[in-house]
Every structure is written in structure tokens, then in C-alpha cells.
Amino acid sequence: MKEPYDLVIIGSGAAGGILAKRAVEQGMNVAMLEAGPLRDKNKDFPYHQPFPYEDPYRKPKESVDLSKYLFVKNADEPYTAPQDKPFTWTRARNVGGRTLFWGRRCLRFNEWDFKGRSRDGQGEDWPISYQEIAPYYDLVEQFIGVTGVVENHPDVPDGKFLPPVALKCGDHIIKRACEKMGIRVIYDRRAMLTRAHGGFAKCHFCSACDKGCETDSFFNSAYRVIVPLQKKYPNNFTLISNAMARAINVDDRGLAKSVSYIDKRTGADREITGRAIAVAAGCLESTRLLLLSKSSRFPNGLANSSGQVGKNFIEHLTVGVRGYLTDISFAKPYDGDGIGSTHINIPWFGWDRPKNSFNFVRGYQIELGSAGFRLRLDKDPKGIPGFGADFKREVRRWYGTTMNLKAFAEMLPHPDNFVELDPKVVDKWGLPVLKIQISAHENELAMTKHIYETLEEIFHHAKGVELRKGPYIPGDSIHEMGTCRMGSDPKSSVLNRFQQAHDVKNLFVVDAASFTSGSHKNPTLTIMALAWRTGDYIVEEMKKGNL
Incomplete structure (x- = not known):
């Protein structure tokens, strides 16, 4: 040419x-x-x-x-x-x-x-x-x-969606916890093919998207x-x-x-x-x-x-709280890896609150992640003491119970950034x-405090235990x-x-x-x-x- x-x-x-x-x-x-x-x-x-x-x-x-x-x-x-x-x-x-x-x-x-x-x-x-x-x-x-699903949520306009994926056990638990707080949860919206589309195959739900996809379903x-x-x-x-x-x-x-x-x-x-x-x-x-x-x-x-x-x-200020959902302990294993991680999203819930409900402007959304096998060292099978039936029981207590709630918050432009x-x-x-x-500056710091309080309250209603806060790490959002x-x-x-x-x-x-x-x-x-x-x-x- x-x-x-x-x-x-x-x-x-x-x-x-x-x-x-x-x-x-x-x-x-x-x-x-x-x-x-x-x-x-x-x-x-x-x-x-x-x-x-x-x-x-x-x-x-x-x-x-x-x-x-x-x-x-x-x-x-x-x-x-x-x-x-x-x-x-x-x-x-x-x-x-x-x-x-x-x-x-x-x-x-x-x-x-x-x-x-x-x-x-x-x-x-x-x-x-x-x-x-x-x-x-x-x-x-x-x-x-x-x-996705048409939900008529004020934070996230609806679009042109393929069929959604079924919720996982952890999704249901977090959804019920949010409902107790008056917070709406929506089905996650992802660029994943839940049916054949545009000449490409439907996702086969191996849940290893970050490792590549032989069918190009994402x-x-x-x-x-x-x-x-x-x-x-x-x-x-x-x-x-x-x-x-x-x-x-x-x-x-x-x-x-x-x-x-x-x-x-x-x-x-x-x-x-x-x-x-x-x-x-x-x-x-x-x-x-x-x-x-x-x-x-x-x-x-x-x-x-x-x-x-x-x-x-x-960028997006990202902070989170991680813990274990005890209601999933000893749950019967099921084939539900789906499209990776969890299948719900928690949009910003402040649109219908009174104008001065918060000491910051703008808002945040909450994404969920389940670490699957990658347990904390003290909960990993290699770190659990004992052997035999007691050992197996302790492994089953923690396996698959990990939940990570991570907020993505809006950052205001600032001369120092x-x-x-x-x-x-x-x-x-x-x-x-x-x-x-x-x-992060004054508005982001005020929002961070609110985020931690919200995430900890969600975990409280979800019967989460051993909570750990994750700090803001500049660049962690990968949203420059x-x-x-x-x-x-x-x-x-x-x-x-x-x-x-x-x-x-x-x-x-x-x-x-x-x-x-x-x-x-x-x-x-x-x-x-x-x-x-x-x-x-x-x-x-x-x-x-x-x-």
C-alpha cells in the first residue's frame, strides 16, 4: 500500500x-x-x-x-x-x-x-x-x-445485553446483605458471550479468562x-x-x-x-x-x-475489604465458575439520597471478587495444622469462602496530580x-472512610469474618x-x-x-x-x- x-x-x-x-x-x-x-x-x-x-x-x-x-x-x-x-x-x-x-x-x-x-x-x-x-x-x-439485565438503575443506564449468567452462592449472600442496607445490586455487565455472537462461540465457563481464551468468547x-x-x-x-x-x-x-x-x-x-x-x-x-x-x-x-x-x-481510587463468608463453609461443591470472579455489581447508591448525605462529592461502585483456591496462608491447606478427618474438615471450612469487596471511586483532578x-x-x-x-486528596480521603464503613457493614450482614482492609495503591486500578x-x-x-x-x-x-x-x-x-x-x-x- x-x-x-x-x-x-x-x-x-x-x-x-x-x-x-x-x-x-x-x-x-x-x-x-x-x-x-x-x-x-x-x-x-x-x-x-x-x-x-x-x-x-x-x-x-x-x-x-x-x-x-x-x-x-x-x-x-x-x-x-x-x-x-x-x-x-x-x-x-x-x-x-x-x-x-x-x-x-x-x-x-x-x-x-x-x-x-x-x-x-x-x-x-x-x-x-x-x-x-x-x-x-x-x-x-x-x-x-x-x-447483563435491564434493571433501570439510576447510576448505570441500561444497554443492549446478551443473557445474564446465574448468580453464585457468594453473590446471593452479598445481595441479601445489601438489601438489608437498602442498597441495590445488579447483575454484572461483562464483555462475555453467553451465547454465540458475531461468529464467535459461547463462553465455555472455564473461568480462566486472564490466561487466554481459545474461543475468543471474551x-x-x-x-x-x-x-x-x-x-x-x-x-x-x-x-x-x-x-x-x-x-x-x-x-x-x-x-x-x-x-x-x-x-x-x-x-x-x-x-x-x-x-x-x-x-x-x-x-x-x-x-x-x-x-x-x-x-x-x-x-x-x-x-x-x-x-x-x-x-x-x-485514575480510580481503589480500596477494599476482604474476608470469609461462613455461610459457604462446608457447602456442597457445584459447577458454577461462570465468567470468572462473581456475577453481581453494586452501583453507586447515592443518587436518590438527600443532597447533603455525604461529606464528599461524586461516588463509587463496588466490584466483588472470589479468590477460589488462593486462600490466605493461614487458611491454605499447606498452612492448616493436623491430619486425617480433622484436617479435611478444616480445609472444607475455608475452601471457597473468600470474598473481596473492592470499590472504584471517582478521583477529582488536582494540580498536584x-x-x-x-x-x-x-x-x-x-x-x-x-x-x-x-x-489522593481531601475528597478522596473522605470517600475512602465512607467506603470502608460501607464494605464492613456489608460483611457484617453477610456474616463475614476475619476482615482485612486493603489500602489505596496508586495505579492499582489500571484506569489512567x-x-x-x-x-x-x-x-x-x-x-x-x-x-x-x-x-x-x-x-x-x-x-x-x-x-x-x-x-x-x-x-x-x-x-x-x-x-x-x-x-x-x-x-x-x-x-x-x-x-
């Missing part, structure tokens, strides 16, 4: 995959750069947990080394953070990005999630409304397949979008893997003209040209790329006349790395957002309502860096809905000759 391409997309995850789908299907010539390889489904995934005799403590045979695809620390690609404010940055290097590892939870933002400032005076309103994005939520849900960008595009559109879709973007270059008019990238297999420096450039490398990587793309026209980084690139960094280039540290290719600074936010004013935002740079009309940032606020909902569904909308916009603008 001859250059320039109509569109060059940097990144192949949730945003890049959906954007490519919309552009390619409408006839555009698209090239996609991905910093990692396309993984071999037959070699690069440990499909199931090892058998007990293969457990790491029993010297198992070697499994697949996932650290080369998903990592925090990496000598080739370091990052920095203040010593007193550490940050855990989980990154993926493979086609499909983190969609090969994500939790698959799909919750729509509601109207007030887009208009938070109008409600409480904090942060900024998005330049779009729920009504504008709702049709794209529909399209994405119908494409990827989302299990949505991921690699095998549900990228590979199908390669097969169906070989003449107008080009995937370039192991390509680490290092700069976006501009022409004399200040328009994006090309991407310089490093071929990681050879170390060669290469360049690719396009009529439009879309950055979809993940919030922090996209931000770093813009900051690295300096020129005489953009001395502080590309599209950064506002000085807002890297500012307004937000930002990312920037660290001029003192470079990566393997000599490029300055990202320095990340984020911490906000560093190139959308807005109507070019002086206080980087992008317009179509994720288009105010300064560079043929440059788009389509991942969660564009978020104006983070809500308390998992961001991936909204990332994909926005990317779908932006893809259609790019196609129309090119037809009009505006790009």
Missing part, C-alpha cells in the same frame, strides 16, 4: 481497535503501529490454572512467561515517580494491548458523569452529553457482546478486531507490530504529517506518513508521545499550547521516560485518564468534542487521556464508544476535504 495512509493509528487496544474497524470498514487506508508482537494463540497463553501438583510451590513445569507481555517494571522501559508517592504502572506489549487482560466490565457513564461540574461545581463538564454518546454505546455493546481487540481486519481487508489495513512510536512530526503548516518509530526487532529508525494521525497508545503512553514530539512550532510538546498535556491526571518527562532518565532507545505524580482532556475552551483543554486536537486538526487522541472526568465506572466501554464516534467523524471530515 502506498503512503501516505489515510489514517495512521498508534496503538491496538480498545481505542485503536475500534477506530481501525470503523475507518477500514468505510474504505479508508489504515496503518496501525503496535509496540508489541501479535501473540500466537497456541503457544503464548497458559489457558488454565496449573493442576495442584503443578502449583509454583510444588515445582511445576514451566508455564508461559507473561511478564514480557504485561509488566510494571521493565529495564528497557522504566518510568519514575516521587519516592514518597510510588505509582504502579501496568503496561502491555502485544497486539490488543490490555484488552487481553482486562476485567471485561462494561458500565455506561450516565448524564451526570458527563456534567459533574454542573451538579457539584468540581472539575469540568465534558463537551458532550450522554444523549450524544448513547447511540455509540449501543453499537459497541451489540458488536462486542455484553451480558472481547479483546487482537482476535476479535485486528486479526479479522487483516483477513477481510488485506488491501487497506496494515498492521506493523514491534513498532515503538517515538515522535509525531509536523509540516510547515503545523499539521501532523508522519510518525517516527523504532523497529524493536532491528533497532532501526523508521517513518510512516498519514493524512491523519490517531494516538491510542493508552493514556500515559499517548501523553508521553505528545510531550516527546517537540518542534519549533510546539516547543512544549505537540498540541500543547494550552500547557494542559500531562495535567489533570486522574500530573505527568511529565523526566530529563534525567531515558529508556533503552535514549528517550526521556515519564515521571508520574498522583495521590485525563491527561489530554476534551473541552470547549482551547486554553484549558487539549482536544475538542471529537477528540481532535485544538492545535492540530488532523491529530486525534482516542484513548482515556481524552476523558474530562473519570466517573467511578470502568472506562473501557466509554473508550470504545468514543473511538467509534470519532472514527465516523474522521471518515466524514475526509470526505468533505477537511482533513
Whole structure:
């Protein structure tokens, strides 16, 4: 395919995959750069947990080394953070990005999630409304397949759902506990196929999604979008893997003209040209790329006349409580692993409370997790004393009773939370790395106290025992957002309502860096809905000759 391409997309995850789908299907010539390889489904995934005799403590045979695809620390690609404010940055290097590892939870933002400032005076309103994005939520849900139930809950607008999965024992216990507190629980909404859909098989309920899926029954960008595009559109879709973007270059008019990238297999420096450039490398990587793309026209980084690139960094504050549900002790074993973890969600319950019911603004949602065999050491069979019938009885007392309640809370933007280039540290290719600074502030701290009280009360009604609090660990949510936010004013935002740079009309940032606020909902569904909308916009603008 001859250059320039109509569109060059940097990144192949949730945003890049959906954007490519919309552009390619409408006839555009698209090239996609991905910093990692396309993984071999037959070699690069440990499909199931090892058998007990293969457990790491029993010297198992070697499994697949996932650290080369998903990592925090990496000598080739370091990052920095203040010593007193550490940050855990989980990154993926493979086609499909983190969609090969994500939790698959799909919750729509509601109207007030887009208009938070109008409600409480904090942060900024998005330049779009729920009504504008709702049709794209529909399209994405119908494409990827989302299990769920229409529930008419004020926090989470209903969508286009596949059939739900049955609740597990722990789900019923927690649901009854919440009902005693006046808190509504809904069926979980996940990008899982509970029936055959879009040419892909129904989930076979092995509950090992994070180990790979041979039937592609959970949505991921690699095998549900990228590979199908390669097969169906070989003449107008080009995937370039192991390509680490290092700069976006501009022409004399200040328009994006090309991407310089490093071929990681050879170390060669290469360049690719396009009529439009879309950055979809993940919030922090996209931000770093813009900051690295300096020129005489953009001395502080590309599209950064506002000085807002890297500012307004937000994530989800995540804290939890873990304990054991005694009502499950000695329960009869049943085949109910389902779609992994638990099958319910606890949305924010504050919408119908009086205005001053809380000493904080915004809210949180609660996700549930069951650790299955991975018991605490003192409850693990290896740590339980005794033998014979008494030993077996004690094992059965604790096996399968673990429950983890984890809240995802909205974080407000704060001047002290930002990312920037660290001029003192470079990566393997000599490029300055990202320095990340984020911490919880007054509103988040007040919300954290309320979260712990709520989770402990739920456990009380569920007859939970041996509760342990989990602290906020910056980065633990893996939901980075906000560093190139959308807005109507070019002086206080980087992008317009179509994720288009105010300064560079043929440059788009389509991942969660564009978020104006983070809500308390998992961001991936909204990332994909926005990317779908932006893809259609790019196609129309090119037809009009505006790009």
C-alpha cells in the first residue's frame, strides 16, 4: 500500500481497535503501529490454572512467561515517580494491548458523569452529553457482546445485553446483605458471550479468562478486531507490530504529517506518513508521545499550547475489604465458575439520597471478587495444622469462602496530580521516560472512610469474618485518564468534542487521556464508544476535504 495512509493509528487496544474497524470498514487506508508482537494463540497463553501438583510451590513445569507481555517494571522501559508517592504502572506489549487482560466490565457513564461540574461545581463538564454518546454505546455493546439485565438503575443506564449468567452462592449472600442496607445490586455487565455472537462461540465457563481464551468468547481487540481486519481487508489495513512510536512530526503548516518509530526487532529508525494521525497508545503512553514530539512550532510538546498535556491526571481510587463468608463453609461443591470472579455489581447508591448525605462529592461502585483456591496462608491447606478427618474438615471450612469487596471511586483532578518527562532518565532507545505524580486528596480521603464503613457493614450482614482492609495503591486500578482532556475552551483543554486536537486538526487522541472526568465506572466501554464516534467523524471530515 502506498503512503501516505489515510489514517495512521498508534496503538491496538480498545481505542485503536475500534477506530481501525470503523475507518477500514468505510474504505479508508489504515496503518496501525503496535509496540508489541501479535501473540500466537497456541503457544503464548497458559489457558488454565496449573493442576495442584503443578502449583509454583510444588515445582511445576514451566508455564508461559507473561511478564514480557504485561509488566510494571521493565529495564528497557522504566518510568519514575516521587519516592514518597510510588505509582504502579501496568503496561502491555502485544497486539490488543490490555484488552487481553482486562476485567471485561462494561458500565455506561450516565448524564451526570458527563456534567459533574454542573451538579457539584468540581472539575469540568465534558463537551458532550450522554444523549450524544448513547447511540455509540449501543453499537459497541451489540458488536462486542455484553451480558447483563435491564434493571433501570439510576447510576448505570441500561444497554443492549446478551443473557445474564446465574448468580453464585457468594453473590446471593452479598445481595441479601445489601438489601438489608437498602442498597441495590445488579447483575454484572461483562464483555462475555453467553451465547454465540458475531461468529464467535459461547463462553465455555472455564473461568480462566486472564490466561487466554481459545474461543475468543471474551472481547479483546487482537482476535476479535485486528486479526479479522487483516483477513477481510488485506488491501487497506496494515498492521506493523514491534513498532515503538517515538515522535509525531509536523509540516510547515503545523499539521501532523508522519510518525517516527523504532523497529524493536532491528533497532532501526523508521517513518510512516498519514493524512491523519490517531494516538491510542493508552493514556500515559499517548501523553508521553505528545510531550516527546517537540518542534519549533510546539516547543512544549505537540498540541500543547494550552500547557494542559500531562495535567489533570486522574485514575480510580481503589480500596477494599476482604474476608470469609461462613455461610459457604462446608457447602456442597457445584459447577458454577461462570465468567470468572462473581456475577453481581453494586452501583453507586447515592443518587436518590438527600443532597447533603455525604461529606464528599461524586461516588463509587463496588466490584466483588472470589479468590477460589488462593486462600490466605493461614487458611491454605499447606498452612492448616493436623491430619486425617480433622484436617479435611478444616480445609472444607475455608475452601471457597473468600470474598473481596473492592470499590472504584471517582478521583477529582488536582494540580498536584500530573505527568511529565523526566530529563534525567531515558529508556533503552535514549528517550526521556515519564515521571508520574498522583495521590489522593481531601475528597478522596473522605470517600475512602465512607467506603470502608460501607464494605464492613456489608460483611457484617453477610456474616463475614476475619476482615482485612486493603489500602489505596496508586495505579492499582489500571484506569489512567485525563491527561489530554476534551473541552470547549482551547486554553484549558487539549482536544475538542471529537477528540481532535485544538492545535492540530488532523491529530486525534482516542484513548482515556481524552476523558474530562473519570466517573467511578470502568472506562473501557466509554473508550470504545468514543473511538467509534470519532472514527465516523474522521471518515466524514475526509470526505468533505477537511482533513
